[in-house]
Amino acid sequence: DGGITQSPKYLFRKEGQNVTLSCEQNLNHDAMYWYRQDPGQGLRLIYYSQIVNDFQKGDIAEGYSVSREKKESFPLTVTSAQKNPTAFYLCASSVLGAPNTGELFFGEGSRLTVL
């Protein structure tokens, strides 16, 4: 079955540590996205990539980094510079040109807790 796989589902981190969240898709989509979800704040865009080896900052990119070395993979690193990293992180993908005209496909999310 085609879809988006995020791992790990739950992650605990000590303050000052970097952590990398994995996102893999087998939908052959060109575009991939990372969103952060906090209670009462909806979905906020962290980074997105429309093509391999290229990515753009979203609304809340500070303290995060990404790479897009392969079409199917878009890992997100939450660095120690992110002041409030505890959140639910969602990865998504779409055909090029969406989501403005079509569908975003989401993974099941990764919940990061900083202790």
Place this chain on the structure above:
Amino acid sequence: GENVEQHPSTLSVQEGDSAVIKCTYSDSASNYFPWYKQELGKGPQLIIDIRSNVGEKKDQRIAVTLNKTAKHFSLHITETQPEDSAVYFCAASIVGSARQLTFGSGTQLTVLP
């Protein structure tokens, strides 16, 4: 940039009743309005969308209406069922632009048996 406000933040209805969730947007250039449903422990899933060239769109028990003049759009769910319980997000964007979707803050819908 675009700002999307969504109300209410929580909504409880009796099974079989209707539910309405409303969103307003700030940028009059926005012309694409999707709705996503997020079930517990899962990622959001597109359930219906509308473009600004139509005022209403229906798909079985769900419908979306758009008022471009007032810059608001609404999700209507009729004959609600327990499986409709979820968080619903509205969003807005401009077709063909580089601007990404702007999401509302979400509505937790609970359908009471």
